[in-house]
Amino acid sequence: MRVAFASMSTAHHGDDWYAGRLQAVAERLAARGHDVTICCVQWWDGDHPSFDFEGVTYRRVTADHAPRAFVTKLPFALNSVRPDVVHVATRPHLAVPAAKAAGRLRRTPVVAEWWAYPDDETPPWRRRWAARSPARVLVPSDTVGTTVRECGAAAADVEVIPDSVDVAGIRDAPVDPRADVVYARSLDEYANVEAFLLALAELRQRDWRAAVIGDGPARPDAERTARDLRIDDRVEFLGALDPGDQIPILKGAHVFAQTATWAPFATDLLRALACGCVGVVAYQANSAAHELVEGDPRGALVTSPRELADEIVAAAELERWTVNEAYASYDHEAVLDRYVDCYETVVADYGLF
The missing domain is CATH 3.40.50.2000 (Glycogen Phosphorylase B;)
Incomplete structure (x- = not known):
């Protein structure tokens, strides 16, 4: 054709x-x-x-x-x-x-x-x-x-x-266990990564490691916020990574947090869900991210950093997966x-x- x-x-x-x-x-x-x-x-x-x-x-x-x-x-x-x-x-x-x-x-x-x-x-x-x-x-x-x-x-x-996303590649990829909780997206004006960091700050007394994947004009402010919240020693800013480099980190993580205020489709969230992450999505009027987790028994919708923190804790009760075949239709x-x-x-x- x-x-x-x-x-x-x-x-x-x-x-x-x-x-x-x-x-x-x-x-x-x-x-x-x-x-x-x-x-x-x-x-x-x-x-x-x-x-x-x-x-x-x-x-x-x-x-x-x-x-x-x-x-x-x-x-x-x-x-x-x-x-x-x-x-x-x-x-x-x-x-x-x-x-x-x-x-x-x-x-x-x-x-x-x-x-x-x-x-x-x-x-x-x-x-x-x-x-x-x-x-x-x-x-x-x-x-x-x-x-x-x-x-x-x-x-x-x-x-x-x-x-x-490359579901076939996800099945064969190795596991990198460097982070328990991950955020991934271009760090632009819609990233809202601060909401993710505020949720992590609520969990200071718990044992966790987090990674932020992505780069952009909002990154300096996000790093400053992590320092101000005194969690910068536990949050690793990895910069922009190709999907193939993201996948091992996502397979090793347990929770993926989606807080962006705009997303016609949350591709990074989809990749994380296919990698077995528990998806926690902050509902936003201009984001379609909620559509991916509404029918997922492991996923959750939240409306505040406090609720996001609670769902991260609740996810600890769920089994860790490295692949979720429920998302094979998105290959x-x-x-x-x-x-x-x-x-x-x-x-x-x-x-x-």
Whole structure:
């Protein structure tokens, strides 16, 4: 199948959760033998209009981050690719109707990946147009799906496809027992790692070791908080680690705490749950993390650092696991099957009209 992704930003432009998810899907599709092109803002050197990397062809729509120019030129870029299906990101939102215009000319179905951000100031009419234009709107969680339906998308057109982790690799990975409790996430403005540290401070009289995995602008404040709470000798800040380096630490831990205030899908939490951790999630209005533990008998939802501390203590009564097969359906290959099924369905449906 020939698949064209349309996204102004890619993981090569910066550290964005959605862009990283899109690139991972594109590369896994290419590894399966599909013909994959990403139409995007140029990130490679030189004046050539396209660039091949990790089996994926990147095609220049614009040379700079200029949303209006990107939307205007996108139909021409897609027309040159001649895909069987177009998978377009909703940032900018007008890229979706632009992709649909190109798809209509070539009788090519369009699916949209909804990129939801808490600081999104897109005018409501653009959101509605983006939500109603594609054959299918793909979302990483029910939380994001609710947002899309509120924008006017028909419930039948919204499909949840979660993020994925390497469950096969988790089974074979070693165990690193350096920490009992772990927090992992990019330490940005939404990290809220202080809530995790406050919970640990409640447990000073108990025996524990903790690790914070991740880096970002909030890290200095988090380290300062640990010092102020006088728990810095028991909290190890490990910086940013690749998933493969995280997995042994997560397999050796007993509890994973999720306190971030924004998460369209809590991938780090999912990885920890698949590694056998007990997941304790602080409920947040802009986070979908709670969805992963609501049906997990080992998981818990909390609303304060005090409750988080209580659940960490309660988890001590549960058996330590290094793998949780209940999350096998989130393996990379299993989730990729859901994308392919979606593409094949919209292509088949489009041929009926």
